Amino acid sequence: MYPPPFDYQAPDSLEEALAILAEHGYEAKALAGGQSLIPLLKLRFAAPAVLVDLGRIPGLDGVEAADGELRIGALARHNQLAASPLVAERCPAASAAAPQIADPLVRNLGTLGGSLAHADPAGDWGSVMIACGAQLVLASAGGRRTVPATEFFRGVFDTALEPTELLTEVRIPSPRGPAGGTYLKLERKVGDFATVGVAVSLELDGAGRIARAGIGLTAVGPQNLRAAAAEEALAGAEPTAEAFAEAGRLAAGGCEPASDVRGSAEYKRHVVEVYVRRGLARALEIARRS
Amino acid sequence: MEITVTVNGTAETRDVEPRLLLVHFLRDVLGLTGTHVGCDTTGCGACTVLLDGAPIKSCTLLAVQADGRAVTTVEGLIENGQLHPIQEAFKEEHGLQCGFCTPGMMLVAKALIESNPDPSEEEVRWAISGNVCRCTGYTNIVKACRRAAAQIRQAEVAS
Structure with missing residues (x-):
């Protein structure tokens, strides 16, 4: 299968890339790792007139801790994040998710920003960003703006990104107290999309109560979902098995799974309940060790 | 272009x-x-x-x-007309049946052994998890990867 013809541009600066997008708008499409976009081109689901390859732009794949945040460049690859000690220390949910994305070969090319901008509801990163309270930095020729992950996803393959904008960085606030997180994914086999995925982030206060709980859900709605009712029930609560079980029930009640080849809606809802409970317990273990 | x-x-x-x-x-x-x-x-x-x-x-x-x-x-993979130790190991362990997946399996093995000279069975299975053998000959593929790693380690000790 061949992609349809396109005009290929490989700018070597972000400014140049943004200028190309400003000129072409909807006619242009940005190429990061290509592990979602190239299959879409081959299947002719996408046929941009201009393909803007971001791969020659230096400095967009960094990982650094600064100003109480973990900052990850949009072009950081999944395998790079899976191997990063800084990500493991500052964001265990991201560290747990990275090695579960697709397969090892896809992880050598696929990028965090590409996955988020693609906005597949079965994509793993969106749930992690929602759970961790991440802010996404969107750049255009006209400037920059920051959008919370909870407001970035708008529906199936739909985000807050304007056609003239690029996602350049994610900023994950570093927890102030003991914290933990994880990502649990049910898949039929390596490389399959998630049947269900659950990202959890938990932060404790000085008294050992829950200061903040973040829960993101994969593949159980038109986009990565925030389990808002579960998060609110946990805030300020004691981190008990009962509280975690109730959070699981609330998350399962609030999601919108569809029956498909990967399982019935009822089954997926049940997995959400179990994975939220287990994920919170695992996050608590990590937090108490930290 | x-x-x-x-x-x-x-x-x-x-x-x-x-x-x-x-x-x-x-x-x-x-x-x-x-x-x-x-x-x-x-x-x-x-x-x-x-x-x-x-x-x-x-x-x-x-x-x-x-x-x-x-x-x-x-x-x-071939060097100076000689099969690479990974190719030798796939031959010795019968790490192929129809052979269609074999080039990919051997290249994954090469990258794995370079970063991890003594991979466990689980590490090999993890590394090849993006490569499908539709003959389902994984047992011998894993053996071949580990044999290749052992031979490369021995060759390095000998040199």
Whole structure:
């Protein structure tokens, strides 16, 4: 299968890339790792007139801790994040998710920003960003703006990104107290999309109560979902098995799974309940060790 | 568009359409048909090559993205007319049945052994988890990868 013809541009600066997008708008499409976009081109689901390859732009794949945040460049690859000690220390949910994305070969090319901008509801990163309270930095020729992950996803393959904008960085606030997180994914086999995925982030206060709980859900709605009712029930609560079980029930009640080849809606809802409970317990273990 | 890709150590400069996939650049432009096209949808790993040493699926990369970079295909494993220890090990352990997945499996093994000279069975299975053997000959593929690692370690001790 061949992609349809396109005009290929490989700018070597972000400014140049943004200028190309400003000129072409909807006619242009940005190429990061290509592990979602190239299959879409081959299947002719996408046929941009201009393909803007971001791969020659230096400095967009960094990982650094600064100003109480973990900052990850949009072009950081999944395998790079899976191997990063800084990500493991500052964001265990991201560290747990990275090695579960697709397969090892896809992880050598696929990028965090590409996955988020693609906005597949079965994509793993969106749930992690929602759970961790991440802010996404969107750049255009006209400037920059920051959008919370909870407001970035708008529906199936739909985000807050304007056609003239690029996602350049994610900023994950570093927890102030003991914290933990994880990502649990049910898949039929390596490389399959998630049947269900659950990202959890938990932060404790000085008294050992829950200061903040973040829960993101994969593949159980038109986009990565925030389990808002579960998060609110946990805030300020004691981190008990009962509280975690109730959070699981609330998350399962609030999601919108569809029956498909990967399982019935009822089954997926049940997995959400179990994975939220287990994920919170695992996050608590990590937090108490930290 | 003119690109230069170093393939198995030789700089290859060609004028290509931007939409040309790397796997077709290797097979159709350079005639290196050891890289196979299997599923053509990023699933099976038959088209695996090493890009700057890391295994990737060449059906899901444009040739223009490889401009200025180094690609290793199965044809690049052979050295001075001698089979690479990984190729020898696949032969000895019967790590292939129909052979369609074999080039990809061997290239993944090469990258794995370079970063982990003594991989466990689980580590080998993890490394090849993006490569499908539809004959289901995984047991011998895993044995072959571990035998190759052992032989490469021994050769390094001997030298």
